[in-house]
Amino acid sequence: EAGVAQSPRYKIIEKRQSVAFWCNPISGHATLYWYQQILGQGPKLLIQFQNNGVVDDSQLPKDRFSAERLKGVDSTLKIQPAKLEDSAVYLCASSLSPSGGAAGTQYFGPGTRLTVL
Amino acid sequence: GNSVTQMEGPVTLSEEAFLTINCTYTATGYPSLFWYVQYPGEGLQLLLKATKADDKGSNKGFEATYRKETTSFHLEKGSVQVSDSAVYFCALSDLQSNSGYALNFGKGTSLLVTP
Numbered sequence: 001e002a003g004v005a006q007s008p009r010y011k012i013i014e015k016r017q018s019v020a021f022w023c024n025p026i027s028g029h030a031t032l033y034w035y036q037q038i039l040g041q042g043p044k045l046l047i048q049f050q051n052n053g054v055v056d057d058s059q060l061p062k063d064r065f066s067a068e069r070l071k072g073v074d075s076t077l078k079i080q081p082a083k084l085e086d087s088a089v090y091l092c093a094s095s096l097s098p099s100g101g102a103a104g105t106q107y108f109g110p111g112t113r114l115t116v117l
Numbered sequence: 118g119n120s121v122t123q124m125e126g127p128v129t130l131s132e133e134a135f136l137t138i139n140c141t142y143t144a145t146g147y148p149s150l151f152w153y154v155q156y157p158g159e160g161l162q163l164l165l166k167a168t169k170a171d172d173k174g175s176n177k178g179f180e181a182t183y184r185k186e187t188t189s190f191h192l193e194k195g196s197v198q199v200s201d202s203a204v205y206f207c208a209l210s211d212l213q214s215n216s217g218y219a220l221n222f223g224k225g226t227s228l229l230v231t232p
Contacts (some may be wrong), residue, residue, distance in 0.1 A: 004160075033219055042121070042206050042222025043161070056219065091161065098218045104210070106220060108153075108161040 002026065004109035006092050012115045018080035021112045025073070025094030031055075033106065034067055034077050035091040043091055049075065050098060082116045089113050119144045123207050123223035130197055130230050138192040138226045140181075140207035148209040150174075150183050150190040151220065155204045164192075164205070197230045204228070 005024040013019050025032050030051050035043035046065065048055040052072040060067065064083070069075040079086055093106040124139040142148065152164040152174070165174030170185035179194045190207060207223040 031218075035220075040224065042208070042224050043220070044222070045219040048219050093161075093220075095218075104149075104218050105163060105166070107163075110160040 004092055004094055004107055006090075006109035006112055008112055009110060010113050010115075012117065013082055015084055015116050016081040018078065019082055019114065020076055020078045021090050021092075021114075023075045023077070023092030023109060025075075025092070026107055029094035029096055029107075030072070031095045031098045031104075032069055032075050033093040033095075034075070035093065037089040037091055037111070039088070046077070046090075048098075055098065079114075082114075084116050087114055087116045119148065119209060119211050119221045121207050121209055121221055121223035123205075123226050126204075126225070126227040128226060128228045130228070132199055132230055132232055133196045134230075136192070136194040136197045136201075136228070138205055138207075138228070140190045140192065140223060142188050142190065142207075142209050144188075144209055144211050146211045148211040149218075150181070151208040151210070152179070152181055152190070152192050153206040153208060153222075155206065155225070157203070161206065197228075199230045199232055202228055202230045 032049040034046040037043040046060045047057040049069045067077045089111040091111045092109045095106045120143045149168045151166045153161045154164045165176040167174040167183040173182045181192045204225045206225045208220040210218045
């Protein structure tokens, strides 16, 4: 079974530029999460989707960050314009469903490391 | 709000030593608790989980027991190997939080095992 795919793996941009990350979850997984992991810290949830609907985006800086999952499968996270403090690893995770049981186990992709200069 | 506190790293051990990484949590409801591991250059992997008080999660020689009375979920292994060198994250999910089952992570503890 293929895991969660993310691209690109690395991205370097200047501040004020825009950038987009792509995630393809495990086939059949209805729930998709984007996390931000700043160096030396644990991942922090940015947004959670259930199929193509947003469950929680309370920690997404909506003035510059946006995300979509139009067909309920793959997802794109965009930053526009980027700031220095956006330098981090952006992790995508998916699960069969948003539950506390085995179906809720989250599987993570390898992440995209963003450096903003 | 919900939070997870892990012991500071890095932790350096000799091969075959006993490992304990402390984790305590604060939650408004009845969370599920997890340990994730991140090997160098790889993504996060679920190591073990426990969904209710007194449950013990175990995998690859690691184990952790959900202690509601002390709000703890300490990770242990009786004999570590060089291949266990990684960063370990304690996490919780709590349906009663606004994020549903999204994970709330600790800061991570780096483990280095030397031959």
